[in-house]
Amino acid sequence: MPYRGRIGAPLSGFAMNAGLPVGNRRLVHTRHISCTAYERADGLLDIEGHLVDSKPFPLELSERGALAPGAAIHEMLLCLTVDRGLTIRDVRARTMHAPYGICGAIGDSYRQLIGLQIGRGFVRHVKSLFRGVAGCSHLTELLSPIATTAYQALWGDPLAKGRDGRFAASLKTPSPVDGCHALRSDGEIVRSNPQRFQQQD
Known part of the structure; x- marks a missing residue:
């Protein structure tokens, strides 16, 4: 069955189209x-x-003890409450399943994030903050996709934009320009949409 973007969907079709060997697995x-x-x-x-x-x-x-096939070995939930400037206002961490009972005891340490702003250097900083015995590797791993999800949550939201359609300056979030190859500053997409991608002061 070809890959259709669903979680858990077979990658056979995707791998074949990409020229990647699959074989039996x-x-x-x-x-x-x-x-x-x-x-x-x-x-x-x-x-x-x-x-x-x-x-x-x-x-x-x-x-x-014994876990049945498909049972959760790790299951963690991390919730960051942020304002529209992406400053973290509250943090809640919960460990539902882990190999050891003590694993969830580290959850309150993630409240150190309160007051930080999600922006350039955020992931690097928090990985340093919770490195090794100072954190849970699985909770820390969630911080990177949470940060990018926060950006996506604001993108396209009329309450997070100025009246002229540009990202509101009050957000103080990094411009997406030069953040990936598609949005390079000298590329066609940015040149074709100068107002939308105007750099913030």
Whole structure:
């Protein structure tokens, strides 16, 4: 069956079209990461990241004992509440499943994020902040997709834009220009949409 962008869909068609060898293979691990953005009644945004690890065969863990095929080995939820300037106002972390009972005890440490602004250098800074024994590797891993989801949550939202259609200066978020090859400053897309991609002061 060709790949159609669905979670868990076979990649056979995609790999063949991309010129990648497939051959016979078997599923050995699945990691699902999903991020969802919600606008709250108070105008703030909740950005939730959810991570689940599972295996398609039985697994024995020292503290949890036998896990059935497909049971969650890790399941973590991290929610950042941000304002429209992408300053973090609140943080909630929850560990629903982990190999060890102590894993979830680190959750409150992520409240150190309160007051930080999501912007250039954010992911690098927080990975340093929660490196090693200072954090949970799985919760920390969620911070990068949560950050990009926060940008996507504001993009296209009329409440987050100025009247002329440009990104409101009050957001103080990095311009997307030169953030990827498609939006390079000397490229056709930026040249064709100068007002939309006008650099912020």
